[in-house]
Amino acid sequence: MMTAAEKKKITDTYNRDGDSAVMWDGQGHSVAVYFTDVKSLVRQSEIRRNDMIKNNNVWSRNRYVLDNLYVAKLFRYVHFPLCKDSHWTLVVYDIEDGSWKHFNSMRTRSEIVDVHYMEAFSLVSVLDGLS
Structure with missing residues (x-):
């Protein structure tokens, strides 16, 4: 469901930062979603720190x-x-x-x-x- 450009951006980010890649940042509220969190949601397991x-x-x-x-x-x-x-x-x-x-x-x-x-x-x- 993603465009080729979106897939490339995610792939490049993951290749650079691995599982610690930040997918979303709560801008100063100490809340962030990491690549591993998205993988955990897909697998229906718990999200780290949460x-x-x-x-x-x-x-x-x-x-x-x-x-x-x-x-x-x-x-x-x-x-x-x-x-x-x-x-x-x-x-x-x-x-x-x-x-x-x-x-x-x-x-x-x-x-x-x-x-x-x-x-x-x-x-x-x-x-x-x-x-």
Whole structure:
């Protein structure tokens, strides 16, 4: 889906910097996406430095989330991508009106419990409890 020029740019960057190549930089917010992060997303594994969410220490996990939410308050929308059963959905918080939206490209049949919605609902419940 990329142009030849985009592929060449990525290849050249990877050949120069390897797995530590920065694919995206949060411009001073201590957030960056590295080439290895993109590979991990494709393989549906964790992204380096971002595995604090799975940390069993509740205080550390909550502190990590709150620190990142503090930075997110500089923007209108905060995105929370979720992967459940090899399917990605997106939860978005609108800072201005305080609403949550869940985006799921896969429609659930009415007689089946939507596990993706339930995962999103759990995330929203945890985050609402932190504020």
